[in-house]
Amino acid sequence: MIAEIGHFALILALGVALLQAVVPLWGARRNDPVLMGLAGPASVVQFLLVAVSFAALTHAYVVSDFSVMNVFSNSHTDKPLLYKVSGVWGNHEGSLLLWITILALFGLAVSLFGGNLPPGLKARALAVQAMITVGFLLFILFTSNPFERLDPPPINGQGLNPLLQDPGLAFHPPFLYLGYVGFSMAFSFAIAALIEGRVDAAWARWVRPWTLVAWVFLTCGIVLGSWWAYYELGWGGWWYWDPVENASFMPWLAGTALLHSAVVVEKRDALKSWTIFLAILAFGLSLLGTFLVRSGVITSVHAFASDPTRGVFILGLLVIAIGGSFALYAVRAPSLKTGGLFAPISREGALLLNNVLMATGAGTVLLGTLYPLFADAFDLGKVSVGPPFFNSVFVPLMVPMVLAMAAGPFMSWKRADLMGVLGRLKLVLGLAVVAAGVTWFLEGGTAGPWWAAGGIGLAVWLFLGTLAEWAERVRLFKAPAEALGRARRLPRAAWGMTLAHAGLALFIAGATASSAWKQESVQSQKVGEAVTVAGYTFTLTDVRDVQGPNYVASTGTFEVTRDGKPFATMTPAKRTYKMPPRPTTEAAIVGTFWGDVYAVVGDKDPDGGYVTRLYFNPLVPWMWMGALVMVIGGLVSLSDRRHRVGAPTRARAGAKTQPAKA
Amino acid sequence: MRRLFYLLPLVGFLALVAVFKWGLNHDPRLLPSMLIDRPVPEMSLAPLPGRPAESGLSTADLKGRVSLVNIYGSWCIACVQEHPYLMELKKAGITIHGIDWRDDPVEGAKWLKKHGDPYDRVGADPAPGRAAIDFGVTGAPETFVVDRNGVIRYKHIGPITPEVWKTVLGPIVQELSK
Numbered sequence: 001m002i003a004e005i006g007h008f009a010l011i012l013a014l015g016v017a018l019l020q021a022v023v024p025l026w027g028a029r030r031n032d033p034v035l036m037g038l039a040g041p042a043s044v045v046q047f048l049l050v051a052v053s054f055a056a057l058t059h060a061y062v063v064s065d066f067s068v069m070n071v072f073s074n075s076h077t078d079k080p081l082l083y084k085v086s087g088v089w090g091n092h093e094g095s096l097l098l099w100i101t102i103l104a105l106f107g108l109a110v111s112l113f114g115g116n117l118p119p120g121l122k123a124r125a126l127a128v129q130a131m132i133t134v135g136f137l138l139f140i141l142f143t144s145n146p147f148e149r150l151d152p153p154p155i156n157g158q159g160l161n162p163l164l165q166d167p168g169l170a171f172h173p174p175f176l177y178l179g180y181v182g183f184s185m186a187f188s189f190a191i192a193a194l195i196e197g198r199v200d201a202a203w204a205r206w207v208r209p210w211t212l213v214a215w216v217f218l219t220c221g222i223v224l225g226s227w228w229a230y231y232e233l234g235w236g237g238w239w240y241w242d243p244v245e246n247a248s249f250m251p252w253l254a255g256t257a258l259l260h261s262a263v264v265v266e267k268r269d270a271l272k273s274w275t276i277f278l279a280i281l282a283f284g285l286s287l288l289g290t291f292l293v294r295s296g297v298i299t300s301v302h303a304f305a306s307d308p309t310r311g312v313f314i315l316g317l318l319v320i321a322i323g324g325s326f327a328l329y330a331v332r333a334p335s336l337k338t339g340g341l342f343a344p345i346s347r348e349g350a351l352l353l354n355n356v357l358m359a360t361g362a363g364t365v366l367l368g369t370l371y372p373l374f375a376d377a378f379d380l381g382k383v384s385v386g387p388p389f390f391n392s393v394f395v396p397l398m399v400p401m402v403l404a405m406a407a408g409p410f411m412s413w414k415r416a417d418l419m420g421v422l423g424r425l426k427l428v429l430g431l432a433v434v435a436a437g438v439t440w441f442l443e444g445g446t447a448g449p450w451w452a453a454g455g456i457g458l459a460v461w462l463f464l465g466t467l468a469e470w471a472e473r474v475r476l477f478k479a480p481a482e483a484l485g486r487a488r489r490l491p492r493a494a495w496g497m498t499l500a501h502a503g504l505a506l507f508i509a510g511a512t513a514s515s516a517w518k519q520e521s522v523q524s525q526k527v528g529e530a531v532t533v534a535g536y537t538f539t540l541t542d543v544r545d546v547q548g549p550n551y552v553a554s555t556g557t558f559e560v561t562r563d564g565k566p567f568a569t570m571t572p573a574k575r576t577y578k579m580p581p582r583p584t585t586e587a588a589i590v591g592t593f594w595g596d597v598y599a600v601v602g603d604k605d606p607d608g609g610y611v612t613r614l615y616f617n618p619l620v621p622w623m624w625m626g627a628l629v630m631v632i633g634g635l636v637s638l639s640d641r642r643h644r645v646g647a648p649t650r651a652r653a654g655a656k657t658q659p660a661k662a
Numbered sequence: 663m664r665r666l667f668y669l670l671p672l673v674g675f676l677a678l679v680a681v682f683k684w685g686l687n688h689d690p691r692l693l694p695s696m697l698i699d700r701p702v703p704e705m706s707l708a709p710l711p712g713r714p715a716e717s718g719l720s721t722a723d724l725k726g727r728v729s730l731v732n733i734y735g736s737w738c739i740a741c742v743q744e745h746p747y748l749m750e751l752k753k754a755g756i757t758i759h760g761i762d763w764r765d766d767p768v769e770g771a772k773w774l775k776k777h778g779d780p781y782d783r784v785g786a787d788p789a790p791g792r793a794a795i796d797f798g799v800t801g802a803p804e805t806f807v808v809d810r811n812g813v814i815r816y817k818h819i820g821p822i823t824p825e826v827w828k829t830v831l832g833p834i835v836q837e838l839s840k
Contacts, residue, residue, distance in 0.1 A: 158740065277671060284675075291682070311686045320680055328671035333668045370678075373685045581737070 003068050006056025007147040013104070014137040016042055020130035024123035025195075029571040036123035040111040043126055046133065046583050054088075054101045057146050061088050070094060070146045076159035079422035079551035079580065087160045088171035090110035092294060092310075093146035097175055097433035099290070100136050102174075106210075109195040110185070119204060124192035125185075131185055135317045143310045146181070162551065162584045163575035167229035171311075176221030178246055180286035182214025182254055185285035190276045191325055197274065204266035207639055208280065209372070211262060215255050216634040216657040223627040234585030234600045236518060236615040245371040247289030250362045254282040257358035260351045268348055268413060269339025274355065276333060285362065286321040291318055292369070343415040350408030350416075356403040364393050402458050402508065405501060406465025409470075416434045428468050432461035455512030463505035468499045496637025499629055506626030513595070513619035520616075534616035536597055537561045538570075543601065543610055551577040553586070554612060556601035560590070572601045596620045688741065697796040702731075702812050703796035707785025709802070710771040719723060719785030725812040728838045729757040730805050730831075732796060732822075735765040736773035740799050741766040744821035748780035751827070756835065763802055764791045809838045 020042035027035025057070070066072040075084055075093045089095040106128045114122050142159040163169070186320045189207050193199045225245070230238040232358035239245065258278040264271045275280040291314045368389050406428065410421040422429075437455030443452060461652070471477060473494065474486040478613040519534040542557040560567045570588035577584065590597045602611035663752075675741040703723050709718035724731070733746065734741040748758060760781035762770035767786035774784070786795045797806065816834050818826065 154742075275667070280671075314685065315679065315682055318682075322675055323672065324681070325673050330665070330669045330672050334665050370681070374681060377681050377684050 001054055002056050002059050003065070003147040006053040006147065007062075009049045009052040009056070010137060010141060013046050014054070014134065014141065014536055015227075015281060016046045016049065017130045017133040017137060020046060021127050021134055023127075023129040028120045028123045028127075029631065031120070033119060036119050039123045039126035039130075042109040043104070043111045043130070046130070047104040050097075050101050050104040054097055057094060057097060058085060058088050060371070062149075064157065065153075066155070066157050067149055067151070068146075069148040069150045070104070072154055074156045075157040076550065077156055079160060080549055082167070082170060083160055083165045085162070087178075089173045090160050090164045093144045093178075094139065096136065096140050096144055097146055097147040098174065098552055099177055099181060100133065100140065102130070102177050103133050103136065103184060106185050109210075110188075110311065111589070112434025116201070121189070121192050121203070124195055124599065128191045129159065129432050132188070132321065135321065138318060139310075139313050139453065143313050143610055155225075159550075159577070159580045161580070162575065162582050163232065164586075165577070166228060166232055168224050168232070168485050172221055172224040172228060174221075175217050175224060177505045179214050179216075179255075180248075180251060180289065181222050181277075182210065182217055183251060183283040185210040185214065186279040187257075188323070190279035193278060194325075194328050195337060196352060199265065199272040199336055201266050204262045204272060204275070208259065208262040208266060211255060211282075212634055212638050213281075213609060215252070215259055216631055216638070218248065218252050219297060219627065219631050223624065228625060230620070231587050232584065234587050234613070236520065236598055236613075236617050237586075238514070238620070239370070241258075241387045243369050245291055246365050247285075247292050248274075250365050250369075251282050251285040251289065253287050253362040253365070254278055257355040257362075258282050260358075261355050263350055263367075264348050265556055268342065270342060270348055271352065272336045273329075273333040274352075275276065276336070278355070278359070280325045280329060281359070281362075284325070285366075287314075287318055287321060288366075291315060300595060342413070342415070345374070345418045346416045347408065347410070347411045347413045350404055350411050353404050354401060354408065356544075357404075359399055361394055361397050361401075365390065386654050398453075399458065402462050402504075403586065405504075406462050406469075409497065409501075410467045418491040422618075425468065426473070428461060428464040432457045435460040439550060449516050452516035455516070456509060457513065459505045459509035462500055466498055466501040466505065470494075492640035493637045496635075496640070497634045498632030499519060499636060501633075503626045503629030503631075503633055506629060507621045508626075510619040510621070510623030510626060514617050514623065514638060517618045518615060520613065522613045524605045524607070524613070526609040531612070531614055533560055533614045536567060536596075536614075536616065538599060538614050539611075540601075540610065540612065543604075544571070551575040551584075554601070554604075556599075556612070557596050558588070558599050560597065561597075568597070570597070570599045573600045574601055584657070591621045593621070594618060659660055691820050693816050698814060698817065700814060702808055702814055704792070705785070705793040705796065706769075707787055707793055708744070708828040710767050710774070710784050710786055712771060715782070716781055718782045721760065721812065723759070723783055724808045725810065728760055728835055729758055729782070729808050729811055730835070731759050731761060731797075731808055732769075733761050733797075733802045733804040734773075735763045735802050739778060740821050741803045744778065745777050745780070746792065746822075747779050747822055747824060751822075753779040757782050761794060761797075762786045762788075763794045763799065765787045779838045806830070807838070808832050 024039035024356055027038065028031075047321055057068075058210060059065075060068045060071050061075055062081070064071065064075060064084070066075075070093050071087075071504055074094070075087045079087065087094070089098040100260070107126060110117075110122065110129065110353050117125075179651050186207050189203065189210075195201055222245075225248070226238045229240065231238070258275065258281075261275040265275050291311070294310055294314060328493060331470060371389075407421050407425060410416075410424060425534075436453045439456040440453040458549035472481045473490060476483045519545050521531055521533045523531060525531060525540045527540050527543060530537050532538070538558045538560050541559050542555060545554045546555045553575040555571055555573040558570040558572075568590045573586040575584045575586060576582070585600055587601075588599045595616055598615040598617055600613040602613070604610055657658055664820050673778050704721050706720040709715060719731075730751075752758060758780050760774075760783070762784060765786070765788060767788060768786075771787060774781075785793070791799070797814075803821050805822055806814050806819045807818075809815050815838060816831070818831060820826075822831060
């Protein structure tokens with residue numbers, strides 16, 4: 001019964017969404033406040049209906065109602081409660097419902113917090129948001145109904161893929177979707193602006209914080225996924241350039257570019273059509289990711305069951321949403337009025353350079369991801385594009401970007417003095433070169449990979465350059481006594497930038513070190529034997545079977561010493577789940593300042609030893625720390641008073657020095 | 663000229679869509695079944711316990727007529743789902759052989775007694791499942807279509823439903839039987 005309520009609520013939501021997609025748009029055209037006003041309540045009702053539906057499916061999972069096909073295929077009574085709930089989105093149908101729920105949630109946010117929006121813009125944006133919802137509701141209702149019944153109901157379910165039964169991955173999809181779908185806000189506002197033919201600072205002030213929200217969630221989602229791959233797949237790697245990873249990385253790149261270009265629209269009234277393009281691109285790439293994962297066009301370890309009907313349907317959605325938007329863009333964008341002009345060497349110029357490199361980066365990732373498909377289509381044979389392609393194309397693109405990243409914030413708007421900026425950065429440049437040189441020396445010249453020294457130098461350049469810009473703003477060296485007060489009065493957005501850029505520097509250092517200097521040892525180890533990796537001695541003292549709620553784990557115990565002193569006791573395990581019967585690896589990781597000590601235990605050999613893999617992964621904790629700092633930077637920037645909802649008008653009224661904008 | 667520039671995203675996107683449309687009709691997963699159009703791998707599987715010695719499954723048994731080779735196991739839940747339809751196919755005169763995969767053969771035999779036996783011959787392939795590895799089996803249930811000359815012509819992953827039979831497997835078997 002509850003499942004039917006959920007299904008019915010979805011159908012009702014479709015009706016409401018259809019109404020919301022049409023009536024406010026018409027109202028905005030006729031300038032009729034009543035018709036436009038319908039958008040707000042409609043988005044509230046739509047959200048409530050979708051939420052009921054989501055709750056109904058969650059209920060079916062929690063009580064293990066196996067008469068629902070979706071629950072039977074993805075759940076089992078033995079599963080801990082957390083994974084019963086996360087099982088809701090651990091499959092195609094349920095994750096699609098989560099997608100729609102989040103989409104409706106963002107629509108709700110517009111109607112709740114958008115009180116100060118121009119009514120026409122609000123009505124149009126909500127209508128566009130509802131059009132997306134209509135598309136996805138049709139998709140779920142016609143091809144992927146999560147409430148389908150099974151008669152007679154089986155006694156127990158088939159269980160959830162054990163790899164997905166993990167706290168990191170339980171929360172990975174919701175974060176990822178909050179990010180993906182969050183870009184729908186920027187998209188809806190971009191389309192609304194194209195329909196109106198007007199993009200102004202108010203538009204950018206509304207779009208930027210929502211893009212920032214989406215960006216923060218997407219960053220969290222990607223990092224959670226990467227972290228999961230790091231400790232769960234048991235190979236010590238953290239990024240595989242898998243098509244599905246790329247599908248989340250491309251919108252991230254476009255969204256990051258959008259964040260920066262929206263600043264230019266807001267402050268300088270320039271780069272408007274470019275910003276609109278990025279808004280369409282960011283959400284377009286999110287949709288494309290959805291298509292790639294669910295259509296079976298590309299093989300990937302993450303792919304949901306491939307089904308051509310679904311593929312055709314999403315491709316249709318993609319054509320309407322993205323093709324339609326780009327068509328509208330081609331017609332309307334040329335007539336957008338551009339305000340502030342700027343010289344190539346200026347803050348705007350630096351942000352544009354960042355944008356172009358980010359977008360090109362997204363383009364190369366797209367090319368690499370789809371190349372196997374292109375090659376197949378044009379009969380060039382079956383090929384697979386692996387990490388070497390991405391490392392040799394994407395990474396070099398990011399080098400000039402990071403170089404410009406430290407210098408950009410020093411530049412003034414409109415026209416900047418490059419020599420002057422470099423002059424202020426010469427100490428930082430010197431230190432970065434020294435850091436690279438020291439790295440080179442410590443590596444023993446050509447013994448390590450040649451790029452490692454460059455990577456460390458870049459990280460130092462970005463980190464110190466960012467700190468130097470902050471120090472200059474608060475006049476840390478010129479007037480140290482006032483620095484604290486200045487730092488407190490610094491706009492939160494400026495703090496956000498400093499944190500996010502510094503976080504990226506930490507990340508680059510971690511990524512470089514862990515790729516260049518990973519140490520590993522794979523062997524068959526008998527109980528009592530010791531193996532030394534990077535100065536850590538691992539003695540296998542015990543391997544025993546441990547019973548879990550729905551698995552049996554063969555758990556090894558390593559006593560780890562460093563320089564003869566006890567360091568840690570590590571207990572990696574290999575779990576074999578009962579339903580479905582599949583093994584998973586549970587690595588044991590102990591983090592230190594300089595890196596992760598990482599141990600994995602595998603199968604038993606015929607001669608009584610165990611296959612063990614022992615690693616030292618240098619600076620990996622820096623990567624997670626860097627990502628965390630970036631996310632904190634995003635949150636701090638989000639709390640800036642000019643983004644606080646309702647604040648912009650008041651803030652501007654208070655600031656007399658700022659000329660009022662039309 | 664400037665207007666044409668703004669058309670570029672649309673043009674690029676439509677080109678992408680054209681490739682996707684093509685890609686949808688080409689399942690990349692067909693690639694890993696390296697054994698398609700190759701002879702059945704050499705095998706000689708023992709019969710299930712309590713059955714006549716000649717009811718096992720070997721490579722030679724797969725020659726002479728078109729047959730299905732179905733991978734099952736008593737532990738496999740989706741096999742229960744597929745099973746009634748296999749019984750129907752047997753009634754319709756389709757030759758189906760079974761491989762009891764990664765299973766205790768005693769359990770495999772019990773399972774057939776309980777649910778009915780749709781198979782002509784059943785070979786036991788207990789863990790680690792050597793024959794199934796040679797076949798390139800990825801899970802159960804899976805079904806291979808083998809032609810008169812003992813050549814594998816198709817591999818279906820997952821349960822056979824009436825729809826799968828009507829749209830995919832049935833037509834292949836019919837074509838091969840001509």
